Amino acid sequence: QVQLVESGGGVVQPGGSLRLSCAASGFTFRNYGMHWVRQVPGKGLEWVTFIQYDGSNKYYADSVKGRFTISRDNSKDTLYLQMDSLRAEDTAVYYCTKDLHGGTGTGPSSYWGQGTLVTVSS
Amino acid sequence: EIVLTQSPGTLSLSPGERATLSCRASQSVSGNYLAWYQQRPGQAPRLLIYGASSRATGIPDRFSGSGSGTDFTLTISRLEPEDFAVYYCQQYPTSPRAFGQGTKVEIK
Numbered sequence: 001q002v003q004l005v006e007s008g009g010g011v012v013q014p015g016g017s018l019r020l021s022c023a024a025s026g027f028t029f030r031n032y033g034m035h036w037v038r039q040v041p042g043k044g045l046e047w048v049t050f051i052q053y054d055g056s057n058k059y060y061a062d063s064v065k066g067r068f069t070i071s072r073d074n075s076k077d078t079l080y081l082q083m084d085s086l087r088a089e090d091t092a093v094y095y096c097t098k099d100l101h102g103g104t105g106t107g108p109s110s111y112w113g114q115g116t117l118v119t120v121s122s
Numbered sequence: 123e124i125v126l127t128q129s130p131g132t133l134s135l136s137p138g139e140r141a142t143l144s145c146r147a148s149q150s151v152s153g154n155y156l157a158w159y160q161q162r163p164g165q166a167p168r169l170l171i172y173g174a175s176s177r178a179t180g181i182p183d184r185f186s187g188s189g190s191g192t193d194f195t196l197t198i199s200r201l202e203p204e205d206f207a208v209y210y211c212q213q214y215p216t217s218p219r220a221f222g223q224g225t226k227v228e229i230k
Contacts, residue, residue, distance in 0.1 A: 035219075044222075045224075050219075060217075061218045095166055108155075108172045110169050
């Protein structure tokens with residue numbers, strides 16, 4: 001069965017950096033586009049970024065463009081999110097999700113991890 | 123950039139009743155690429171509907187989606203206790219992949 005397990009969350013000061021990881025299993029990771037979606041506790045969902053199956057195309061929400069970088073290692077079945085210049089408003093649970101349809105991201109998020117909490121606070 | 127507006131914000135119903143949730147887009151959603159998700163308290167979201175009307179794997183047939191263009195609807199024909207949750211719509215694949223703000227279905 002599909003499993004997505006995020007890690008790397010924690011407390012970081014404003015202006016700091018953090019790298020999230022998402023370990024995938026139960027499917028052929030290298031064939032699927034992947035997303036990060038975040039949720040401020042008690043609030044709604046916000047799509048953050050997407051990476052194509054081979055890493056050749058990436059898309060970002062305006063709110064994180066230039067500060068966050070998505071990447072993947074298909075040899076390790078792992079997705080990453082490098083977060084730099086963190087702000088208080090980046091505080092959220094971060095979910096990694098698998099695209100439904102395949103490598104180029106033409107589908108919605110079919111599977112979600114359990115999420116990892118990032119808190120940006122001094 | 124497409125903005126999705128969900129209504130109502132909260133729906134108070136009893137088990138066994140029918141729920142009708144709305145999602146309106148600020149511009150036409152290409153290809154009717156509109157998805158619905160359910161999020162129960164303390165859990166990650168779960169995909170219910172994609173392509174406006176196709177049920178995802180394992181989703182009971184009491185959940186149905188309809189609509190096109192800018193107006194979409196999620197219908198739950200008879201509410202079960204586990205259906206009381208928050209529901210989100212999302213357009214794809216155009217970036218940014220906006221979500222609606224959510225509709226909470228609560229027990230009356």
